[in-house]
Amino acid sequence: MSGIRRYLMRKSMIYALTFVFAVTIDFVIPRLMPGDPIGVLLSRFATLPDVANYLHGYFIEAFGLNKPLWQQYLSFWNAVLHGDLGISIYYYPKPVAQIIKEALPYDLALLLPSIVVSWVVGNWLGAYAGKSKRFDSYLMPVFYFLQASPYFWFAILLAYIFTVKLGLFPISGAYGYGVLPSFSWEFIKDYLHHWILPFLSLFFVQLGGWAIGMRNMIIYEVEADYIRYLESLGASERLLMKHAFKNAMLPQITGLALQLGLIVAGNVTVQVVFSYPGIGYILMQGIMNQDYFLIQGCFLVIILTVLVANFTIDLLYALVDPRIKYAYTEEGA
Amino acid sequence: MLRVNDLKVYYKTPSGYIKAVDGVSFEVKKGEIFGIAGESGCGKSTLVNSLILRKPPMIHMGGEALLEGKDIMTLDEKEYRKIRYTKISIIPQYSLNALNPTKKIREIVWDLAKEHGYTDKEEIESKLRERLRMVSLSEQVANMYPIELSGGMKQRVVMVVSTLLDPKILIADEITSALDVTNQRIILELLYYFIKEEKIVDSIIFITHDIGLLDKIADRIMVMYAGKAVEIGPTEKIINKPTHPYTQLLLNSLPRLGINYEKERLQGIPGEPPALLKPPSGCRLHPRCPYATDICTMKEPEMIEIEKSHFVACHMYRG
Numbered sequence: 001m002s003g004i005r006r007y008l009m010r011k012s013m014i015y016a017l018t019f020v021f022a023v024t025i026d027f028v029i030p031r032l033m034p035g036d037p038i039g040v041l042l043s044r045f046a047t048l049p050d051v052a053n054y055l056h057g058y059f060i061e062a063f064g065l066n067k068p069l070w071q072q073y074l075s076f077w078n079a080v081l082h083g084d085l086g087i088s089i090y091y092y093p094k095p096v097a098q099i100i101k102e103a104l105p106y107d108l109a110l111l112l113p114s115i116v117v118s119w120v121v122g123n124w125l126g127a128y129a130g131k132s133k134r135f136d137s138y139l140m141p142v143f144y145f146l147q148a149s150p151y152f153w154f155a156i157l158l159a160y161i162f163t164v165k166l167g168l169f170p171i172s173g174a175y176g177y178g179v180l181p182s183f184s185w186e187f188i189k190d191y192l193h194h195w196i197l198p199f200l201s202l203f204f205v206q207l208g209g210w211a212i213g214m215r216n217m218i219i220y221e222v223e224a225d226y227i228r229y230l231e232s233l234g235a236s237e238r239l240l241m242k243h244a245f246k247n248a249m250l251p252q253i254t255g256l257a258l259q260l261g262l263i264v265a266g267n268v269t270v271q272v273v274f275s276y277p278g279i280g281y282i283l284m285q286g287i288m289n290q291d292y293f294l295i296q297g298c299f300l301v302i303i304l305t306v307l308v309a310n311f312t313i314d315l316l317y318a319l320v321d322p323r324i325k326y327a328y329t330e331e332g333a
Numbered sequence: 334m335l336r337v338n339d340l341k342v343y344y345k346t347p348s349g350y351i352k353a354v355d356g357v358s359f360e361v362k363k364g365e366i367f368g369i370a371g372e373s374g375c376g377k378s379t380l381v382n383s384l385i386l387r388k389p390p391m392i393h394m395g396g397e398a399l400l401e402g403k404d405i406m407t408l409d410e411k412e413y414r415k416i417r418y419t420k421i422s423i424i425p426q427y428s429l430n431a432l433n434p435t436k437k438i439r440e441i442v443w444d445l446a447k448e449h450g451y452t453d454k455e456e457i458e459s460k461l462r463e464r465l466r467m468v469s470l471s472e473q474v475a476n477m478y479p480i481e482l483s484g485g486m487k488q489r490v491v492m493v494v495s496t497l498l499d500p501k502i503l504i505a506d507e508i509t510s511a512l513d514v515t516n517q518r519i520i521l522e523l524l525y526y527f528i529k530e531e532k533i534v535d536s537i538i539f540i541t542h543d544i545g546l547l548d549k550i551a552d553r554i555m556v557m558y559a560g561k562a563v564e565i566g567p568t569e570k571i572i573n574k575p576t577h578p579y580t581q582l583l584l585n586s587l588p589r590l591g592i593n594y595e596k597e598r599l600q601g602i603p604g605e606p607p608a609l610l611k612p613p614s615g616c617r618l619h620p621r622c623p624y625a626t627d628i629c630t631m632k633e634p635e636m637i638e639i640e641k642s643h644f645v646a647c648h649m650y651r652g
Contacts, residue, residue, distance in 0.1 A: 224430070225425070225430035225431055226431055226433040226434070228386070228427075228431075229427075229491075232385050232386045232418075232423050232425065233418040233422060233423075233494075234417035234419070234445070236448055242444075243444070246433075246436075247435055250435075323434060323478075323480050
């Protein structure tokens with residue numbers, strides 16, 4: 001299987017190159033923002049101008065911001081390769097890596113279920129809609145409505161109905177002020193109570209897109225010649241759907257993997273609406289406070305997950321779709 | 334074997350019915366290759382597809398098709414599904430795209446066999462391997478995906494798949510159109526071998542727009558024009574002594590070797606096939622027929638037997 005190896009080699013090269021570019025951009029972008037990060041930090045000392053002045057110089061030096069940009073760039077790479085994401089300016093003196101580590105579980109617990117469940121339910125409903133005209137005419141308007149809704153708008157809508165009007169769920173945070181994170185039943189209950197609205201916002205908006213994608217693919221595949229052939233040879237509706245489904249799934253698998261890659265970036269806006277302490281929310285804090293290192297850290301995590309996810313799709317695709325597998329093995333031979 | 338009486342199959346469109354098959358009668362006998370010839374759009378594909386898979390907008394408007402005494406036009410959906418593949422099967426026009434790209438050949442075959450009540454997977458797969466050898470393909474092909482096969486190989490694989498459950502009647506719908514002459518010959522020889530030597534199928538309905546091809550393979554030929562059968566008879570009679578003006582025109586339009594068309598123009602059939610939404614009155618050929626008279630524009634000719642088992646629908650041969 002030298003073809004497969006060659007395929008992997010070439011893909012790895014492309015991904016390495018992408019990584020270098022992405023990290024470079026990650027370094028440059030925050031520094032293009034107007035303003036001074038230390039100034040934001042020191043606004044706390046506004047009543048003590050002398051101290052603030054002194055500290056300003058100290059911090060600039062401590063964070064290495066007085067060095068030329070190229071030196072900062074090199075030391076940034078050096079740190080990245082050693083897994084050191086620096087120290088947050090805004091949350092000083094907390095290391096960025098630790099902030100991300102604390103935020104990550106909230107992201108995963110919110111986004112992973114929302115993506116996977118909406119994917120499964122969306123594919124299922126979409127396949128149904130593609131199969132039955134009647135079902136289709138009822139469901140499609142709903143799907144289009146969901147898909148067209150912006151996350152933040154849908155989140156606000158849910159918050160308005162369920163929190164403001166009905167008072168059923170809390171409106172912000174991942175858990176109440178009265179409890180501390182632990183593995184107690186009380187905490188889990190409280191956590192789930194806070195979790196449900198952000199989860200539903202993400203779930204419903206994504207559901208529409210998955211369902212529309214699947215429905216269109218099924219309609220396309222059902223018209224395909226190979227389905228007509230099976231039908232001519234007496235295949236039942238069930239078998240036809242089975243065959244059509246496998247082919248219709250291919251683009252959906254790509255979609256899922258891409259979406260999983262964005263998992264950590266998650267949805268900034270939903271997290272902001274519900275003040276949910278995931279990476280999205282942290283990133284927002286970093287941007288608002290010009291915290292270079294926090295922004296870089298968050299984006300680095302996002303870059304890595306997107307690349308890893310894409311790489312995984314490339315691998316999976318080669319396994320699932322023989323057309324891709326042979327395209328590469330033949331070329332290698 | 335198969336007896337079709339006054340079959341009418343139309344397509345429903347917003348502007349009316351397209352009368353693609355309009356009162357066609359014929360019989361397919363056991364052990365024969367029955368050829369159907371005609372221009373594109375004359376209804377030959379519609380005719381045979383209506384025997385195996387009727388789906389809107391295609392509708393059965395009248396007549397019957399008796400397969401072993403049972404009218405397949407009025408079977409309920411469940412019974413109709415059961416006789417497909419086991420009694421009547423098809424090698425479709427789109428053979429090159431007929432196989433699901435993400436399934437191996439043996440998976441496709443086994444999925445279909447299961448639908449018809451087969452339970453022994455090994456039996457089906459060994460039969461598949463045997464038949465693949467029969468069409469000079471490697472047994473390995475069973476384990477391949479359609480993408481790994483060339484056009485000619487795919488055509489042969491579809492032939493094997495379509496006949497695996499030993500159907501009584503096999504429809505071969507324009508199966509040579511997409512192939513070069515070498516592969517055409519291979520496929521024709523294999524079909525011949527399947528029916529005459531191995532007796533895998535009882536009868537074959539062979540559809541083509543290339544009447545010259547039928548000369549080589551068919552026992553009898555039916556010529557269709559604009560949704561009607563115009564002439565039915567033994568191959569040798571149709572080719573050598575065509576009686577219907579349309580059959581004559583069709584045969585004359587075949588390119589022949591030894592003629593330089595710079596000097597002598599290739600003879601075509603004047604005019605174009607009519608739109609079947611509103612076919613011409615009387616004999617449908619009359620606007621293009623060199624012998625047309627008044628009666629042709631008014632009265633539809635009936636099928637008459639001019640000599641033993643040679644039928645023609647033309648006013649010239651009346652009485």
